[in-house]
Amino acid sequence: MDLPLIIMQLLSGIALGAVLVITALGLTIVFGMLGVVNFAHGALFMIGAYAGLYLASLTGSFWWGLLLAPILIGAFGMLIEFVLIRRLYGRSIDDPLLLTFGLSYILVEGVRIVFGSDGIPFPTPPQLIGVLDLGIGFFPRYRLFVIVLVAVVLVALWMTLEKTRIGLIVRAGARDPTIMQVLGVDIGRVWLAIFGLGVGLAALGGVLAGPMRSVNPEMGSLVLAEAFVVTVIGGLGSIVGAVVAGLMVGISISMVALFAPEMATIVMFALMAVVLLIRPQGLFGVRGRTA
Amino acid sequence: MPKSGSTSKITRRTALAGLSASVALFAMPRIGHAADETIRIGFPTPLTGPFAAEARDQVKCAELAVKLVNDKGGISGRKVELLVRDDKLNAGEAATRTLELIEKDKVHAVVGALSSAVQLAVNEVTRARGVIYVSISQSDTINEAKDFSKYTFHEALNPHMTTAAVARQTLKKGMKVAHLVADYAYGHEMLRGFKRAQASIGADNVGEILHPFGAADYSTFIPRLMSMRPDVLCISNFGRDQANAIKQAVDFGVKRQMKIVVPVILHNQRLAVGPDVFEGVVGGANYYWGLEAQSKSAAAFNTAFKAANGGAIPTDYGAYGYSGVGSLLAAMQTAGGTDTDKVVDALEKLQYDLTKGPQHYRKCDHQSVQSVLVLESKKKSAMAGENDLFAILANDASSDDMLRSCSELGHAT
Numbered sequence: 001m002d003l004p005l006i007i008m009q010l011l012s013g014i015a016l017g018a019v020l021v022i023t024a025l026g027l028t029i030v031f032g033m034l035g036v037v038n039f040a041h042g043a044l045f046m047i048g049a050y051a052g053l054y055l056a057s058l059t060g061s062f063w064w065g066l067l068l069a070p071i072l073i074g075a076f077g078m079l080i081e082f083v084l085i086r087r088l089y090g091r092s093i094d095d096p097l098l099l100t101f102g103l104s105y106i107l108v109e110g111v112r113i114v115f116g117s118d119g120i121p122f123p124t125p126p127q128l129i130g131v132l133d134l135g136i137g138f139f140p141r142y143r144l145f146v147i148v149l150v151a152v153v154l155v156a157l158w159m160t161l162e163k164t165r166i167g168l169i170v171r172a173g174a175r176d177p178t179i180m181q182v183l184g185v186d187i188g189r190v191w192l193a194i195f196g197l198g199v200g201l202a203a204l205g206g207v208l209a210g211p212m213r214s215v216n217p218e219m220g221s222l223v224l225a226e227a228f229v230v231t232v233i234g235g236l237g238s239i240v241g242a243v244v245a246g247l248m249v250g251i252s253i254s255m256v257a258l259f260a261p262e263m264a265t266i267v268m269f270a271l272m273a274v275v276l277l278i279r280p281q282g283l284f285g286v287r288g289r290t291a
Numbered sequence: 292m293p294k295s296g297s298t299s300k301i302t303r304r305t306a307l308a309g310l311s312a313s314v315a316l317f318a319m320p321r322i323g324h325a326a327d328e329t330i331r332i333g334f335p336t337p338l339t340g341p342f343a344a345e346a347r348d349q350v351k352c353a354e355l356a357v358k359l360v361n362d363k364g365g366i367s368g369r370k371v372e373l374l375v376r377d378d379k380l381n382a383g384e385a386a387t388r389t390l391e392l393i394e395k396d397k398v399h400a401v402v403g404a405l406s407s408a409v410q411l412a413v414n415e416v417t418r419a420r421g422v423i424y425v426s427i428s429q430s431d432t433i434n435e436a437k438d439f440s441k442y443t444f445h446e447a448l449n450p451h452m453t454t455a456a457v458a459r460q461t462l463k464k465g466m467k468v469a470h471l472v473a474d475y476a477y478g479h480e481m482l483r484g485f486k487r488a489q490a491s492i493g494a495d496n497v498g499e500i501l502h503p504f505g506a507a508d509y510s511t512f513i514p515r516l517m518s519m520r521p522d523v524l525c526i527s528n529f530g531r532d533q534a535n536a537i538k539q540a541v542d543f544g545v546k547r548q549m550k551i552v553v554p555v556i557l558h559n560q561r562l563a564v565g566p567d568v569f570e571g572v573v574g575g576a577n578y579y580w581g582l583e584a585q586s587k588s589a590a591a592f593n594t595a596f597k598a599a600n601g602g603a604i605p606t607d608y609g610a611y612g613y614s615g616v617g618s619l620l621a622a623m624q625t626a627g628g629t630d631t632d633k634v635v636d637a638l639e640k641l642q643y644d645l646t647k648g649p650q651h652y653r654k655c656d657h658q659s660v661q662s663v664l665v666l667e668s669k670k671k672s673a674m675a676g677e678n679d680l681f682a683i684l685a686n687d688a689s690s691d692d693m694l695r696s697c698s699e700l701g702h703a704t
Binding site: 257 | 510
């Protein structure tokens with residue numbers, strides 16, 4: 001096995017991991033800050049892809065779709081939080097889980113009714129069609145773009161959380177919401193924004209995945225399972241964990257595909273099992289946290 | 292995943308309800324005479340899941356076949372009814388639904404199933420109950436002596452027929468061939484078919500990669516496939532897997548190095564990813580509406596389908612629904628009713644031509660002998676209209692020589 005092939009394979013794994021990171025990040029932020037296990041995350045990923053496709057064909061540009069779909073679906077997420085999720089805070093963790101589980105069915109059926117259950121083509125933006133010669137092999141331009149964009153989003157998110165006042169409130173709110181309320185922070189608004197951010201990230205993942213796969217109503221179900229595996233490996237609620245575990249899973253799948261392609265899907269679950277045995281709280285999780 | 296857990300619970304409960312309902316049915320005195328009783332055809336198909344697009348077309352076409360018979364007064368004065376059930380692409384679900392169709396709904400025959408494992412499950416049930424089953428799944432394990440019964444019929448093409456026809460059009464002596472194969476019965480059977488054809492043509496196998504069924508991302512397999520430097524890449528998978536695999540292979544620039552070939556090129560998947568991605572991809576098919584230029588049966592089928600479906604055209608897998616139900620109903624006409632042995636006998640003797648030319652069920656294994664199409668996906672600029680998807684490269688006439696011999700399948704000759 002030669003080195004260029006291994007490097008190409010590594011790059012494929014990073015591109016694959018990038019979408020996983022974005023999707024898992026939304027899931028882990030919502031869980032970490034609100035204690036809500038969002039089972040509708042996969043369906044919102046799918047809705048994001050449809051919204052991106054719709055907006056792109058409406059405006060004639062993929063870039064508007066990429067920008068507006070996460071904002072629009074994020075706002076829709078805030079509506080979900082405000083109307084539905086908000087009523088279940090303080091209750092058993094099963095309640096929002098069941099609610100979002102049911103919601104995912106409604107969303108998937110809704111899309112089937114509106115757009116049909118067949119797949120729809122999501123054209124790659126013209127600027128990113130084709131492959132780039134890396135000297136050692138060819139790699140799709142679009143996948144390189146996905147890697148770069150995800151890196152930019154991650155840095156922006158990290159800067160916001162670590163360096164701004166809003167980030168400070170969010171981090172404090174996750175640790176002790178009661179004290180925050182005593183200090184005069186409207187914690188309800190913080191939660192609203194967090195849920196919107198989580199859903200927006202799911203939608204961004206969906207738009208990014210669109211041109212790589214065809215868009216269909218069931219595209220979110222597999223993604224949800226993958227995102228859960230990534231969050232469990234990284235540690236529930238840990239942002240760094242989601243990033244590290246997302247890349248780890250992407251690269252593992254890719255490398256295993258090189259040597260034992262039949263095992264490519266199983267490796268993700270094997271990795272999760274090993275991590276759970278050695279560190280039950282996940283790589284970056286906090287021990288004893290059950291939410 | 293919690294989804295499967297809850298499904299199995301519902302299934303068990305439904306099965307219980309079905310069981311008690313059938314007991315209640317037995318207890319009730321039957322009203323009416325057998326002669327004017329409706330003829331019921333059970334039709335399990337995966338309405339939900341990755342093959343949903345193909346399944347829905349099957350239902351539309353099966354309904355059309357039933358309607359045409361009813362419009363002409365039914366069979367010996369009896370109306371025909373189609374009972375469609377969602378098998379969810381799951382063997383257990385399909386077995387439960389089929390049992391329910393037989394026990395509770397008292398169907399006279401079963402047609403349907405799209406996937407190989409599901410087809411085996413349906414066949415298990417129908418065989419045990421002595422009910423006729425016409426399969427419209429490409430996999431043909433049920434035709435081998437081990438799973439075969441006199442009630443088992445196979446209307447669809449089989450892997451051996453399609454791969455041989457596709458290989459004849461695309462492979463030449465000395466060519467290098469690589470395979471990307473879905474890791475389940477369908478993929479394995481197609482791979483076996485291609486390798487057999489390669490051996491007889493004299494093409495070299497440079498490697499094969501098995502991918503998990505239903506994978507969304509194929510990027511991890513592509514660099515290795517490209518490093519094998521083949522002239523032809525055979526992608527043997529089905530439904531959305533075909534669309535995703537071809538799309539991602541094309542994204543990686545695979546088409547600049549090699550030709551992409553598939554055992555069965557799917558109408559709906561070509562629609563799902565668009566003309567640019569599929570351009571130049573070659574694959575086999577049982578049916579394509581464009582056949583109407585050279586076949587009267589195709590023209591008549593297209594016209595009837597358009598009239599019933601607001602001008603839409605029938606697809607490949609749709610045509611299976613039509614010919615599967617159509618051939619069964621034709622045999623029932625000959626048999627003058629639903630007596631199983633008479634209908635089996637009529638099916639074995641039946642010569643039918645419903646969509647594309649003459650067909651008949653081979654006596655030993657009940658495989659439908661029929662023509663095979665080889666199609667090439669058109670370039671966008673070469674398309675005359677939005678339905679003008681494929682060019683017909685070959686239309687191999689129906690012949691017993693296309694099939695593996697009866698003795699190879701384990702049947703006494």
